[in-house]
Structures are given as structure tokens and as C-alpha cells.
Amino acid sequence: xxxxxxxxxxxxxxxxxxxxxxxxxxxxxxxxxxxxxxxxxxxxxxxxxxxxxxxxxxxxxxxxxxxxxxxxxxxxxxxxxxxxxxxxxxxxxxxxxxxxxxxxxxxxxxxxxxxxxxxxxxxxxxxxxxxxxxxxxxxxxxxxxxxxxxxxxxxxxxxxxxxxxxxxxxxxxxxxxxxxxxxxxxxxxxxxxxxxxxxxxxxxxxxxxxxxxxxxxxxxxxxxxxxxxxxxxxxxxxxxxxxxxxxxxxxxxxxxxxxxxxxxxxxxxxxxxxxxxxxxxxx
Numbered sequence: 714x715x716x717x718x719x720x721x722x723x724x725x726x727x728x729x730x731x732x733x734x735x736x737x738x739x740x741x742x743x744x745x746x747x748x749x750x751x752x753x754x755x756x757x758x759x760x761x762x763x764x765x766x767x768x769x770x771x772x773x774x775x776x777x778x779x780x781x782x783x784x785x786x787x788x789x790x791x792x793x794x795x796x797x798x799x800x801x802x803x804x805x806x807x808x809x810x811x812x813x814x815x816x817x818x819x820x821x822x823x824x825x826x827x828x829x830x831x832x833x834x835x836x837x838x839x840x841x842x843x844x845x846x847x848x849x850x851x852x853x854x855x856x857x858x859x860x861x862x863x864x865x866x867x868x869x870x871x872x873x874x875x876x877x878x879x880x881x882x883x884x885x886x887x888x889x890x891x892x893x894x895x896x897x898x899x900x901x902x903x904x905x906x907x908x909x910x911x912x913x914x915x916x917x918x919x920x921x922x923x924x925x926x927x928x929x930x931x932x933x934x935x936x937x938x939x940x941x942x943x944x945x946x947x948x949x950x951x952x953x954x955x956x957x958x959x960x961x962x963x964x965x966x967x968x969x970x971x972x973x974x975x976x977x978x979x980x981x982x983x984x985x986x987x988x989x990x991x992x993x994x995x996x
């Protein structure tokens with residue numbers, strides 16, 4: 714048996730094409746062009762790459778992008794004032810503050826100051842509350858991308874055993890809530906979970922989101938399971954590795970995402986989707 718490799722790039726491309734049509738319709742019908750504002754503080758190389766990719770994604774689907782670059786010496790108040798200005802700008806539909814921030818800045822009050830209807834990163838407690846109570850709100854992009862990959866493979870989620878390894882606010886918790894909302898039976902595992910392999914081997918759907926290269930091996934996977942590998946770790950050889958040991962996993966799993974090229978492209982696609990939805994609903 715060899716797993717079907719899930720092409721996240723191709724699925725993300727398809728979603729972008731769908732979004733482009735929606736953007737054109739929104740402009741024609743309401744005269745609204747969705748606008749995403751990204752606040753980038755400091756000189757972190759990875760953050761600059763992420764922001765550049767987001768800007769490119771916006772251009773691909775016809776969304777306006779507004780990049781605000783602040784020096785690493787920016788104060789908490791200066792950042793707060795910047796976000797407040799964007800919050801009160803009716804032409805801006807989505808606001809994202811690129812994380813991580815420089816160490817002297819506290820991200821919590823900044824994220825909480827973003828209006829929930831512009832929180833396209835899905836990190837405001839209001840949107841987290843909506844997710845966990847089955848209400849409509851913006852969902853953290855990587856978790857939302859994970860669910861989309863599963864659905865676009867035609868996988869029936871209802872009634873299945875789903876295991877999520879990792880309990881971060883960005884991926885583990887929201888991914889678990891999304892699967893629960895789809896009527897899966899969900900188990901969340903973490904660093905203190907005992908007999909991890911015994912639990913993962915019962916999973917029809919396995920989501921690995923820890924950031925520890927190769928921690929999930931083929932002998933921990935149920936035959937035929939769909940395995941979504943969210944983790945990315947860059948090793949000394951400069952290559953990215955996932956949480957799942959790919960070679961052994963592909964001999965057991967039914968479906969498997971690669972790293973890179975699996976969940977990664979979906980994260981930006983979901984950010985774009987959230988921004989278009991913000992324009993449609995609140996524009």
C-alpha cells in the first residue's frame with residue numbers, strides 16, 4: 714500500500730481561482746475590493762518572507778494589500794496606534810499583525826485590539842469563542858486549511874476517530890474544534906500524553922502539529938488513515954521536515970500531506986478566503 718499524496722499547492726491554487734471569481738463579483742455588485750492590511754514589525758527574515766508571500770497571494774486573487782512596516786524599535790503604543798488606525802479605516806477589511814513580534818512587545822493586547830470582524834487570522838477570543846460554540850466567525854488559517862484538505866479529498870469526517878497531536882492556539886486547539894464541529898470523535902494529544910502510539914493507531918484522521926521532526930512514524934499510523942502533517946522543522950541541511958516521518962508513513966496511510974507542499978500553501982489560501990469573506994459580510 715502506498716498513500717495518496719495530497720497536493721496542497723494544487724488545492725490552494727484551485728481555491729485562489731475560486732476566490733478571484735468572488736472578488737470580481739464583489740467589485741461588480743457592490744463596488745468593494747477586499748483589502749488586507751499586514752503590520753510587520755522588525756527585521757525577522759522569515760517574517761519578511763511570509764509577508765511577501767501574503768502580498769503575492771493578494772495580488773493573485775485581486776485583493777488589495779496594505780503593508781505597514783515598522784522598525785524593531787517601535788513601542789507598544791506606536792503599534793497599538795497603528796492597529797487602531799487600521800481598525801477605523803473602512804477601506805480595510807482584514808488586519809493581520811505578523812508574529813512573532815520583537816521581544817519587548819506584548820502581542821496579546823494588540824491582537825485583542827483588532828475588531829473581530831477584521832481579525833482574519835482568527836486569533837481574537839471572540840472568534841475563538843465562536844468556533845468553540847459553533848457560531849460563525851473567522852478561524853485560524855492553518856487549522857482551517859487542515860480541514861479543507863481533508864474535505865477536498867472527499868473524506869467523510871462524521872463519526873470518524875480523529876487524533877490531533879498538539880494543543881497550540883494556532884493549530885491544535887482550533888483544528889480539534891473544527892473536527893468536533895464536523896461530528897468526529899476527537900482526541901487531543903500533547904507532550905504529557907501517555908502511550909501516544911496506542912492512541913494514534915486508532916485514528917482514522919491524524920493531524921500532527923507539534924514542530925518536532927519525524928516524531929510520528931509509520932508504525933504509529935492506522936492502515937488507510939488520512940494523515941495531515943502541519944509541523945515544519947528546518948534542519949542543518951536547510952531542508953524542511955514535517956512531524957511525520959514521510960517514507961514510513963506513506964507505506965501505511967491512505968492519504969498523506971508532504972512537507973513542504975501540503976498544509977503550507979493552504980494557510981495563505983485561507984487567509985485570503987477570510988479576507989474575501991470579511992469584504993462580503995462586513996464591507
